[in-house]
Structures are given as structure tokens and as C-alpha cells.
Amino acid sequence: MINFGDGGVAVVTGAAGGIGLGMTRAAAARGMAVMMTDADGERLAESAQSLSDAGHHIAQRVVDVTDPTALVALARETVDEFGRVDLLCNNAGITLVTPINEITLEDWHRVIDIDLNAVFYGVRAFLPIMLEQGFGHLNATASANAWRSDPMQAPYNAAKHGVAALMESVALDLREMQSTVTASVLNPGPIATDLMLRSLGEDDEIRTEVHGLLNAGMDPDKAGRIAIDGIVEGRFWIFTHPLIFGTIRDRLDAATTDGSLPPELDWPWEELFASS
Template sequence: MTVDLTGGTAVITGSAGGIGLSLARACLTRDMRVVLSDLDEERLSATVATLTAEGAPVVGRAADVRKPADVSALRDLAMSEFGQIDLVCNNAGIGFTRSFTETSPKDWDLVLDINVKGVANGIHAFLPAFLEQGHGHISTTASLSGIVADPGLGVYNASKFAVVGMMEALALEFLDTDISASVLCPGPVATNLILTSEKQSGVGANQDIHDYLNRGMHPDEVGEIAIAGISEGRYWLLSHPELTHR
């Protein structure tokens, strides 16, 4: 089912930079209004100021996706500012590079709370609004790591495999309705995910992985692939389809 996003409203978490910001820019090229959100309030404010100066119809609110009340506040902001919500991008997430022998129960809690429960909070916050208005699309940023596994990424793999399954179940529950879902599984993308995640996890950044990602696709390409794919009615949004099989 195709999704007409033109002139609609999007809410995007984790959108102060990286893929989230690129998703926002792709939405703006389709004359959408955008609610941006991020845990980093200072960075978010700077991003909103930049986009506003460019004439973009955006508002921003800091939110911790682990807190249902924070995510619900994004829904309320979108409705009060723009009167409708057409697209939700659960993009906020944390990277984590540590072997099983180095991983603690606290690490598991942190990654799953953000990457899995944060997505669930997004679904539960926005789905009632979609049911009331009769339409809407929920897209979640998983990862190539939600399709194939790698050593040293066990916790991250677990969280992203969970997200892929969650979104597929959501899509199937609303099959043949005007409520739809998709999952974005980017491969190597030039973002600072590993370095910014270090601030939250306290785990030293894996410089090799950071350097590898920095040689990857520009996030703006990923944003366009995702929003174009949603518009075309695709469930799988893949930046590097050639890497999904080994």
C-alpha cells in the first residue's frame, strides 16, 4: 500500500543529527511538517534553529524514549502544533560494541531499554492516534545488524533482531488497513553513532568500527531511501541490500 506523505506531519526521534536528521530533511522535501526529538537537548536546539532559519516548518522537544511520558509528549506536541500525525520514525537508538565476556547485565538493560522498549513506547504512544484518525505509518530504524550477526555485537544484534520482529508483527496486525509499518535496516553509514553512544553507555568507543562506518553511505542517502520506500509502500527499507546475505 502506497503512503501519501506530501504535506503531512512526521515525528522523528533521535533526529538532532545522523540518520534521524536526514529522515527529517527527506520529509521536508515533501512539504511535511516535522517534530524533531533527541536526548541531547543542546544539539537538538541547534538543529531546530538551523532548520527554522532555512524556513522549515519544524518544532523540537527533548525526549528520552525510555520514558513513555516523554514519547507521549511528542505526540501531544505534534497534534497541538500541526493537528495530525502521518508518520512516526522510531529512530532513537544506541550503538554497543562489546563481546559477551565483557558484557554486564547493566549493559543488557541499557541497550534493550533504548533500542527495544523505546520502540515499543513509540508504538504505544502513537497507535491510538492513528486508530482515531484512521491512518498513519510507523517506521523504525533497526540495522543490518537486525538481519545478520557479527562477533562483538551480540547485545546490539539482539536488540535489532527484536525490532525487526516487532515491526513485522505490527505490519501484519494492520495488513489491509490504512495503518502501516516499515523497518529501516541501514548498513555502514557515516554517522557518529558509536562515539555518541559512548556517552550513554560508558563503554569506550571502538575506533575501528567508527572508522569503518565513516567510510559508509552518507546519511542523507539513507534518509531518502527510507522516505521514498515508505511512500512506495515497502516494508523493508534497505540501504545496502547486497549485504543482507552471507
């Protein structure tokens, strides 16, 4: 169990909306002060204002997570503002839904930079402070796509598998060092956010279809509560939708029996949405 409680300080990237805003609300509801950050300054200001108006202890910074120097500055400013940092949620992300033969170099780098490299930049910026404090927790938002891949999402699948491996490496190294700093990974299933609307790529038909599916997903505030509860309970792997475990097992079974590709995903959409 981690006891953040009153006086605890969280930093959330991608906090202007969606799951990041859900995590911010859940942390604030536990009495934590939250440094909200996002690249979208307008939405960030609106969301931060509504939480401040509700009496929560909130600060905000416009930060592009692909800028390692800006993340180092954010870590320093958080400590200047609140005196400590207990929790970093590396959550900002984008996606791209495009067949492999149509992905441009630019799009590949953009997704890997925001979804994977930026998680390392966050760890790199905040871990030294946490080690010095002798406490702190590093969380990152991966995905169900860290555990199996969806067609037409190559850079997203690769980045999210990478996030899970990176955060597992962070946790293993911290354990090896017998550190009191800890780590965890959030693996959301479908959550009703605007992720698809902000995706790269131009195919409006696919984008609209996937946005429709996500929109029927879990309330991002519920996902945020599951994330913060999971961290407090000391879980390393945190899942929003245990129903996806079947697809993960199918992949592992195929890999370890005849070495074949996993069966085509036959998502139990109705059950998934009923569990949202």
C-alpha cells in the same frame, strides 16, 4: 504509495544528527512538518534551527525515548501543534561493542531499553491516534544486524532482531485488522554517523576502528532519503545497502543446510563503500 505531501506531519526520534536528521531533511524536503526529538537538547536545537532557517516547518522536543510517558505526551503535543500525525520514525539508538563475557547488566538493559523497548513505547503512544485518525505510518530503524549478527554486539544484535520482529508483528496485526495504518522497517548498512562515538563501553581501540569503518559509509542524508522514499513507495522492508543481501543468504543457507553458524563475515567493504 503513501501521499504525505504538503500538510503531512512526521515525528522523528534521534533527530539531532545522523540518520534521524537525514530522515527529517528528506521529510521536510517533501513539504512535511517535522517534530524533531532527541535526548541531546543542544544538538537538537542546533539542527532544528538550521532547518527552520531554511524555511521548513519544524518543532522540537527533548525526549528520552526510554520514558513511555514522555512519548505519550509527545504524541499529544504533536497533534496539538500540527493537528495530525502521519509518520512516526522510531529511530533513536545506541550501540555497545564488547565481548559477551564482559557485558554488564546495566549496559545490557540500556541498549535493549533504547534500541528495542523504546520502539514499542513509540508504537504504543502513536498508534491509538493514528487508528482514530484513520491514517498514519509507523517506521522504525533496525539495522543490517536485524538480519545477521556481528561479533561483540550481543545486545545490539538482539535488539535489532527484536525491532524487525516487532515491526513485522505490528504490520501483520494492522493487516489482520484491515487497518489503513501501515508500518515499515529501515535496515541501514554502514552509515557515516557518530553512532560509535556515542556507544557504551570503554574499549577505545575497538570503538575507533569501528567508527573509522562507519565513517567511510553512506552519507546519512542519502540514507534518510532512501528511508522516506521507501516509506512513500509502500515498502515494508527498506534497505540502504542491497549488497548485504549476500551475507543474509549465507546465514539462511548455513541454517537450512547443515544447521551451522553462518560463515565468518567477510564484508565486501570496498564494494559497500563504493555503493555509498
